Amino acid sequence: MGAWALLLGAGALLLLLPGGAEAQACSVSTNVVEVEENKNYTQPLVDIFLPEGQQVTLAPSSTPFAFRIEGTQLFLNVTPDYEENSVLEAHLECRRGDTVVTQQKVLVIVLDVNDNPPRFPFEVKVQKVPEDTKVNTTVIPETELQAEDLDKDDILFYTLQEVTPGARDLFSLVGVNLPALRLDQPLDFDQHQNMTFRLLVRDTQEEDVVPSHTATATLVLEVQPADLQPPWFLPCVYEEPHFCLPAQYRGAIPTGHRLPSPLILWPGPIYAVDGDRGINQRIIYSLVRRQGNEDDTFAIGAESGNLTMTKNVSSPQTFLLLVKGEQEDRARYSMTQVTVEARDASGSLPRFPQSLYRGTVAVGSGVGTAVKDAAAPSQPLRIWAQDPEFPDLNSAITYRVTNNSNFRMHGEEVLTAAQLLQAGVFYAEVEATNTVTSGRAATVLEIQVTEQPPTPTGSPGTGGGTGGVPPGGSHADDRRFSVTEMAALGGVLGALLLLAIIALVVLVHKHYGPQLRCCSSKAPELQGFDNKTFLADDGEANWAPAPSTPPTHTQAEVPAEVSAEPLTPEPPAPPLPTLPAPASPSPIPESPAVARDEGGPAGVRSILTKERRPEGGYKAVWFGENIGAEADVVVLNAPTSDADRASHSGSEGSGDEGDGASDLGDPPYTSTHDSTYI
Incomplete structure (x- = not known):
C-alpha cells in the first residue's frame, strides 16, 4: 500500500509541475496576426499576459521600427507594405530583473492588395520586320513586351489595338496573358510600309473591377522590302500587285538608210523597273545575240535602253529581237521581245498637221527675232512635220522658207531675216524635206506685223487656225486697223447714230405731235x-x-x-x-x-x-x-x-x-x- 501511494504522489507532482511553471511564464493572446497593406492600424495587435514581478521588452531581432509595446499591448508602429516586407516579426522577452524568463514570437502577415499599376519597360518600341517573313512567325518575343507589376499575385491581361487601319489583320498576340507578337498574313511593302499598334495591359480580367489598373505602350512596325519580284518591262498589258505581263515592243525602219537617232517604238520606248519598288535597283539592258540580231544590226544602251541601228538594212525584212533587263546585283532578270520591220521608204512624204500657220511680230523687230504664235503670243511659233510611216525619220526633217527673204527657219522656229519697218501681213511658204527619204512637203505661213502687242486669235499650239490663203510673198498693201483705231471709229459712229436718232424724234414730234397725242x-x-x-x-x-x-x-x-x-x-x-x-x-x-x-x-x-x-x-x-x-x-x-x-x-x-x-x-x-x- 505504501509503494502505490508513493507512486501516485510522484505522478501527481509531475502533472502539477508544468502547470505551475506555465503559470510563472508570460504569454500573448495570439502569435499570428494578418493585416492589409497600406492601412494605418491604431488598435493593439496582441495582448501580453505577464506574471507578477516580470517585464516584457522587444528583442533586437524584431523587425526594426515596426512595433512598440505600451503596457501589456503590442502595437504596429508603421504602415505595412506588402511590396517592402510581407511578414513582420515581433520577438518578446519576459524578464525578471535582468534575467530572461520567457520569449514569445508574434508574426504579422501583410496581405497583398492591388495598389500598383503594371508598367511596360518602354513607351515606344520600333521593330523592323522583313517583307518575306513567314506567316505564324513570332515577330517580337514575350520577354520584350511583358509588363511588370509590383503586386506579386496580380495576373496581367494584354490587348493589341490597331492604330493603322487594317494592321490588326496582319498581326496578333499569341495569348491574352502571353504578349508575344505573331504574323498572321503575308506582308506587302507596297501596301503597308509602317504600322502602329497600341499595346494595353490590365491587372484585372474585367474592366469594371475596383481596384483595376492599366498601362499602355506603342509598337511601330517597319516593313523592310525584300527582293521578291524580277524587273518589269513597262507598260504592263496585265498587272496585279505582284505580277506584270509586259507588252511587246514593235517599230519600223526604212530600207537602205541608217537612222542616226534611237528607234521610236510602240507602245513606247524600252523601259523596265524593279518589281520590288521598295528596293528599286537599277536595270541593265542587253540584247540576246543569237535571237534575231546575229549580224549585230542593232545595239541597245545598257543604261538607257535606247535601241539604235549600227548599219542599214538593204531589203525589207522583220527582226525579232530579245531584250534582257537585269537587276544591278544580278539577282533577278526578265526578258521581252522587240519586233522591228524594215520597209521600203521610197515615196514616203512628210506631212504638216496644219495647212496654215499664223504668227505675229512687232514693227521694228530686228534680225533674229522669233515670230510669236498668234494663238498664244507668249510662245514662239513652231512649224513641224512628221513622216506618217516612219516616225523615226521625224528628226531627219529639215525646214526652210522658200519665197520670202524677210524670214528664215531655225529648226522648227521662225525668225526674222531682216528688220521689219512697215506694218502689214506677210505670207511665206515653208518647205519640209526628209533628208533620209528625200520626201518634201510645204505649208503656208501668215505673219502679221503689228504696232500693238499681239492678242490671241485661237487656241495655243494651233497656229491660229487654218486658211486657204495662197502663198505669194509679202502683201504690204493689205493693212489692218489697230485696236485703238477701231475703238475710236466705233465711238464716232455711235455718237453720229445717237444724234441722228435725236433729230428724227424732234422732227416727228414737231409735225405729228397733236395726232400722236390724240391717238395715244x-x-x-x-x-x-x-x-x-x-x-x-x-x-x-x-x-x-x-x-x-x-x-x-x-x-x-x-x-x-x-x-x-x-x-x-x-x-x-x-x-x-x-x-x-x-x-x-x-x-x-x-x-x-x-x-x-x-x-x-x-x-x-x-x-x-x-x-x-x-x-x-x-x-x-x-x-x-x-x-x-x-x-x-x-x-x-x-x-x-x-x-x-x-x-x-x-x-x-x-x-x-x-x-x-x-x-x-x-x-x-x-x-x-x-x-x-x-
Missing part, C-alpha cells in the same frame, strides 16, 4: 351720234333737236381711264321740240330753273338753247331731264375749222356748264367733217 390718249368714248336735225342740206347747222337720250352721268363722273369696251346706249327718248334762236348771242346759257314744268308727266322739261359765237359758228346747249345743281351739258358745235377749234378750246361755257365742257378737252372730240358730236 385713253379718254372715254361717249355714247352718241351725229344729230342730223341740226344739219341742213347745204351743210349749215340745223338746230332742230334730235331724238336722243342724253347721257345720265355728269362730266365730272367720267373716269380718267375707261375700259376698251364701248358703253351700252340707253333707249332714245321722245324728240324734243324745236326752240327759236335767241335774239342775241350770249356766252351764258339760260338758268336751268326756268326749264321746270310741274305739270308734265315727268316733271321736267328739256331745254335746248343755242347762241352764235363771236368767232364764227354756233354753240348749242342741251340740258338733261334732271335739272338741278349739277346740270348735264352737251355742247354741240357747228362745223368750224381746225384753227377755230383750237382757239375756242378754252373759252366755251361758264359756270358749271363751262367747267363740264372744258373737262372733255378738244382733241378727243374734234371733228374733221361737218358733223356735230354729243
Whole structure:
C-alpha cells in the first residue's frame, strides 16, 4: 500500500509541475496576426499576459521600427507594405530583473492588395520586320513586351489595338496573358510600309473591377522590302500587285538608210523597273545575240535602253529581237521581245498637221527675232512635220522658207531675216524635206506685223487656225486697223447714230405731235351720234333737236381711264321740240330753273338753247331731264375749222356748264367733217 501511494504522489507532482511553471511564464493572446497593406492600424495587435514581478521588452531581432509595446499591448508602429516586407516579426522577452524568463514570437502577415499599376519597360518600341517573313512567325518575343507589376499575385491581361487601319489583320498576340507578337498574313511593302499598334495591359480580367489598373505602350512596325519580284518591262498589258505581263515592243525602219537617232517604238520606248519598288535597283539592258540580231544590226544602251541601228538594212525584212533587263546585283532578270520591220521608204512624204500657220511680230523687230504664235503670243511659233510611216525619220526633217527673204527657219522656229519697218501681213511658204527619204512637203505661213502687242486669235499650239490663203510673198498693201483705231471709229459712229436718232424724234414730234397725242390718249368714248336735225342740206347747222337720250352721268363722273369696251346706249327718248334762236348771242346759257314744268308727266322739261359765237359758228346747249345743281351739258358745235377749234378750246361755257365742257378737252372730240358730236 505504501509503494502505490508513493507512486501516485510522484505522478501527481509531475502533472502539477508544468502547470505551475506555465503559470510563472508570460504569454500573448495570439502569435499570428494578418493585416492589409497600406492601412494605418491604431488598435493593439496582441495582448501580453505577464506574471507578477516580470517585464516584457522587444528583442533586437524584431523587425526594426515596426512595433512598440505600451503596457501589456503590442502595437504596429508603421504602415505595412506588402511590396517592402510581407511578414513582420515581433520577438518578446519576459524578464525578471535582468534575467530572461520567457520569449514569445508574434508574426504579422501583410496581405497583398492591388495598389500598383503594371508598367511596360518602354513607351515606344520600333521593330523592323522583313517583307518575306513567314506567316505564324513570332515577330517580337514575350520577354520584350511583358509588363511588370509590383503586386506579386496580380495576373496581367494584354490587348493589341490597331492604330493603322487594317494592321490588326496582319498581326496578333499569341495569348491574352502571353504578349508575344505573331504574323498572321503575308506582308506587302507596297501596301503597308509602317504600322502602329497600341499595346494595353490590365491587372484585372474585367474592366469594371475596383481596384483595376492599366498601362499602355506603342509598337511601330517597319516593313523592310525584300527582293521578291524580277524587273518589269513597262507598260504592263496585265498587272496585279505582284505580277506584270509586259507588252511587246514593235517599230519600223526604212530600207537602205541608217537612222542616226534611237528607234521610236510602240507602245513606247524600252523601259523596265524593279518589281520590288521598295528596293528599286537599277536595270541593265542587253540584247540576246543569237535571237534575231546575229549580224549585230542593232545595239541597245545598257543604261538607257535606247535601241539604235549600227548599219542599214538593204531589203525589207522583220527582226525579232530579245531584250534582257537585269537587276544591278544580278539577282533577278526578265526578258521581252522587240519586233522591228524594215520597209521600203521610197515615196514616203512628210506631212504638216496644219495647212496654215499664223504668227505675229512687232514693227521694228530686228534680225533674229522669233515670230510669236498668234494663238498664244507668249510662245514662239513652231512649224513641224512628221513622216506618217516612219516616225523615226521625224528628226531627219529639215525646214526652210522658200519665197520670202524677210524670214528664215531655225529648226522648227521662225525668225526674222531682216528688220521689219512697215506694218502689214506677210505670207511665206515653208518647205519640209526628209533628208533620209528625200520626201518634201510645204505649208503656208501668215505673219502679221503689228504696232500693238499681239492678242490671241485661237487656241495655243494651233497656229491660229487654218486658211486657204495662197502663198505669194509679202502683201504690204493689205493693212489692218489697230485696236485703238477701231475703238475710236466705233465711238464716232455711235455718237453720229445717237444724234441722228435725236433729230428724227424732234422732227416727228414737231409735225405729228397733236395726232400722236390724240391717238395715244385713253379718254372715254361717249355714247352718241351725229344729230342730223341740226344739219341742213347745204351743210349749215340745223338746230332742230334730235331724238336722243342724253347721257345720265355728269362730266365730272367720267373716269380718267375707261375700259376698251364701248358703253351700252340707253333707249332714245321722245324728240324734243324745236326752240327759236335767241335774239342775241350770249356766252351764258339760260338758268336751268326756268326749264321746270310741274305739270308734265315727268316733271321736267328739256331745254335746248343755242347762241352764235363771236368767232364764227354756233354753240348749242342741251340740258338733261334732271335739272338741278349739277346740270348735264352737251355742247354741240357747228362745223368750224381746225384753227377755230383750237382757239375756242378754252373759252366755251361758264359756270358749271363751262367747267363740264372744258373737262372733255378738244382733241378727243374734234371733228374733221361737218358733223356735230354729243
